[in-house]
Every structure is written in C-alpha cells, then in structure tokens.
Amino acid sequence: MLQKIVLLVFAFALVGMGGTIAQKEHAPVGAQQTNHTRDSSGVLTHPNRDRRLAMTISAPLTEDPFADILATTQRHLAQHSCGAYPFQDGPALISLANEHRPKRVLELGTALGYTAACLAHGSPQAHVDTIEGDASHVVLAREQIAQHDLSARISVHQGDFDTVLSTLQPGYDMAFFDGFAPELDTILHVRKLLAVGGVLICSNLQLGSGNEARRLAAELADESHWQRQDPIEDGRTVVLIKRAVPDSPQE
Numbered sequence: 001m002l003q004k005i006v007l008l009v010f011a012f013a014l015v016g017m018g019g020t021i022a023q024k025e026h027a028p029v030g031a032q033q034t035n036h037t038r039d040s041s042g043v044l045t046h047p048n049r050d051r052r053l054a055m056t057i058s059a060p061l062t063e064d065p066f067a068d069i070l071a072t073t074q075r076h077l078a079q080h081s082c083g084a085y086p087f088q089d090g091p092a093l094i095s096l097a098n099e100h101r102p103k104r105v106l107e108l109g110t111a112l113g114y115t116a117a118c119l120a121h122g123s124p125q126a127h128v129d130t131i132e133g134d135a136s137h138v139v140l141a142r143e144q145i146a147q148h149d150l151s152a153r154i155s156v157h158q159g160d161f162d163t164v165l166s167t168l169q170p171g172y173d174m175a176f177f178d179g180f181a182p183e184l185d186t187i188l189h190v191r192k193l194l195a196v197g198g199v200l201i202c203s204n205l206q207l208g209s210g211n212e213a214r215r216l217a218a219e220l221a222d223e224s225h226w227q228r229q230d231p232i233e234d235g236r237t238v239v240l241i242k243r244a245v246p247d248s249p250q251e
Helices: 002-025 049-057 067-080 090-100 114-122 136-146 159-165 184-193 210-220
Strands: 104-108 127-132 154-158 172-177 196-202 224-229 238-241
Touching: 002 224, 049 154, 067 114, 067 136, 090 114, 090 172, 090 196, 104 114, 104 184, 114 127, 114 154, 114 172, 127 136, 127 210, 136 154, 159 184, 159 224, 184 210
Parallel strands: 104 127, 104 172, 127 154, 172 196
Antiparallel strands: 196 238, 224 238
C-alpha cells in the first residue's frame, strides 16, 4: 500500500513538472522563459541559435559577386596562355567604387569583363567605358557582361589604349589601368580625362622597367599632381586622387 502511495505522488509530481515546462514553452514574447519554442513538428528550438544558423546558411559564400567571371577568365588564360590575366582584388574595386560613387568610369584592360563588372556593381549609377585590344576578348567580355545584365552600363571599346582614349570626352570620375606595364604617356592621357578629384587606380607597376618605369614612378609620386591613398591588391596597385592643378604642357 505504501509503495502505491509513493508511486502516485511521484506521478503527480511528473504531471506538475510537465505543466511547468509547457507554461515556459508558451510564455508570452519577451518573458524570461522564452528560451525555447516548439516548431510545427513539436521539436524544441532555440530562437536565437536558429536565427543565427539561418543567417549563416543564407549568407553569401563569397564577397565577390562576379567570381564566375573570374573563374572563366582563369580557365581561358590556362587554355590559351594569352594576355587575359585577371585582377586579383575585385572586391577592393567594388569597395572603392562604392566609396567614391563615380558616374563615369574608365578602364584600360578589359580581359573578359571581370573588373568592369566590379566597378559597375560598386557604383550603381556609373557607366563604365572599358578598352580591350584583343578582338576575341572583346566578344567574350560582352558575353560575360550580358550574363550579368550589365550591357547597358558597360561599353567595351576595341582598340589600343591611346587610340581609343583620343576619342573619349574628359570628365571621368574614376579610371582603372589594368593593362600590361603602364606607360607614362598613357597615364598622362588618362590624367587629362580625369576630373579634378577623380580617382586613378593603377596596377602592374611592378612589370615596368628602365627609364620608362622611373619616369612613371616620378609622375605618380608628384604630390602636386596626385594625392596618394591606401593601395589595394596587397600593395601592388596604387590608388591616387587627381589634385586641382593645371595640366603641364607635357600632358
């Protein structure tokens, strides 16, 4: 008899505990007890943990929205051993365009359109004029750009840099050089096309040599012409702001 009484007391205690748990699970929002809830299948869940998990799963796996163009360019380079060397810091270009919000962007060296797409993406109101000498790359770049619905905002010009530059009107807010080794005359031409306060991003300086490279380095170090910013691409690409000074006769 005593054993039955003990069992009955224990059973009533379990029922009471179950009611307490149910009250905690269905407590009003904001109450201290709302650490757990039940989903539609009756499984206990933790709201904060599950929210963080959902955010992690839905977050992009990469900060580069044009990683597909980059991968296509790398495959093309491996297959053809051509001059389509892709820039290695597209997200930095996006950040710079987002920071300065240029309306007109000039690019020298399209390859397959990776960096042109980055620049357009970073500044949604911008139009990008990009120059490419290789006719086959121009075709491929236009295809890649179209796949991202950017054809209306990116114009791919075929020809050598200086010839195409001579056809463009000044007033660019940002210019990006990503050809082989930049030459002084080309950079001076770009400077003329840049508005005062415009941003020059110049890569591949390490590929130059001799007197030409020294003359270009002296120009880019001229503080009366340029205000230096933090570099990108692990320091390999310089970022400069055009100062408000008259262009010299040599330009």
